[in-house]
Amino acid sequence: MTELIDIGVNLTDKRFQHDIDDVINRAKASHISAMLITGTSLASSRQAIALCQQHPGFLFATTGVHPHDASSMTDIVMEDLASLSKQSCIVAIGETGLDFNRNFSTPEEQIIAFEQQIELAKSTRLPLFLHERDATEKQVQLLKPHSQQLKGAVLHCFTGDKNALFNYLDLGFYIGITGWICDERRGLPLKSLVKEIPPERLLLETDAPYLLPRDLAIKPKKGRNEPAFLQHIAMTIARLRDITFEELSMQTTENTRRLFNI
Template identity: 70%
Template sequence: MFELIDIGVNLTDKRFRNDIEDVVQRAKAAHIRAMLLTGTSLSSSEQAVALCQQYPEYLYATVGVHPHDASSLNDQVLDELFALSQHPCVVAIGETGLDFNRNFSTPDEQVLALNNQIELAKTAKLPLFLHDREATSTQINILKPFASHLEGAVLHCFTGNKDALFSYLDLGCYIGITGWVCDERRGLELKSLVKEIPNDRLLLETDAPYLLPRDLPFKAKKGRNEPAFLQHIASSVAALRHTSIEQLAAQTTTNTRRLFSI
């Protein structure tokens, strides 16, 4: 029997509002041993911690402010995030990073928010949960001086090129792979790169309700991704790495427990 851990679930999203218990039970039935709920704002971080308290030792959380909302990060929010980070279910700071694709917050606001959350991670002694979209070189340059002072980091939902992959690996980052790898249009480069990720740096995630795998053999309820589909993603990754799902599950579960101390 294999077990998987989904390191990226947006269970506070409104698309899960009416059936969280069913989603959790389907995940358990699909060999999902634990899930990490992603905090993307102070509000969603608070909601994630509250959900963890309903499912102790099954749900864990990150707390942070997504680059889209970087303009909302001020000293008061940082203080409240630090207080949240002391809860035993909180295992990382983030989702933080840079997103220069849409710039819902300005690049300067995003850089400031990232630096503040790096300091928060150092103070809280927690790893970073990182986002990167069209900002790799800037983000790498920001992270590089801090790499040896962090409790680790994962580049969540990696979709970059080979240079980006090895830049993050060189910093000691783990790499999170989602159902993007199941996309026959956008995921071709990622398919070729998955086998390049060292065994001890690979993590798996759904990013549910987003990034529904396009090649699911059935129609997803409400057209929504959910943690139970991590098994499908794991099978795809295992095939690309020429290994069994059992071996992949054992390795990625070990990696997840190591990084997040769960």
């Protein structure tokens, strides 16, 4: 079977701490050829790097400060992020962006932290790993002046509307699709919209342990998502796009390797 790459998995989450080796082995058995661990803070980025060093060539990572934690951003934090970005396993800056839905950090704090990480992505020539919720207009406004100078970007865990999709596509960005598309309630708009994503811009992710596909025939007891379920997500997307699983796998793997240089 054609192999897949999971571009977004939170392996540093405490729900993986007791069986992470089993999780990784199940991913490999499910034809996952590589995974990107999402860094959302200095601490999680350091933990991600440590995991990557245990599994070189299979695990890669991002380093950044999530908008929820933007209030923690300082000059020292930025210096540390810049230092971590030099690690060979780091392939993107983020998870960064804007989240005006929960506002765990104020919009002003989020914008400052986001702008700093955009500059870091430009200086390191690493792509951006983007989060966005209820902030499309402002996020696009902040990104647009830099789009030609960026190595690239992916809108991670895209759940937006058609306007948001085409705004990000117009910037030349990639779109990450998760198990949200398997939700028979919340995922309905995305099911129709996924056909609009150009094949060369589509990426796959689980965002594990979050967003367990709701239509799995056999669900894990504690409702924890994991990379082994990426195959199920890919099959759902292939069916919605009216292509074969093999075509989708080959295209998204090629896209991932191109964007993240792995």
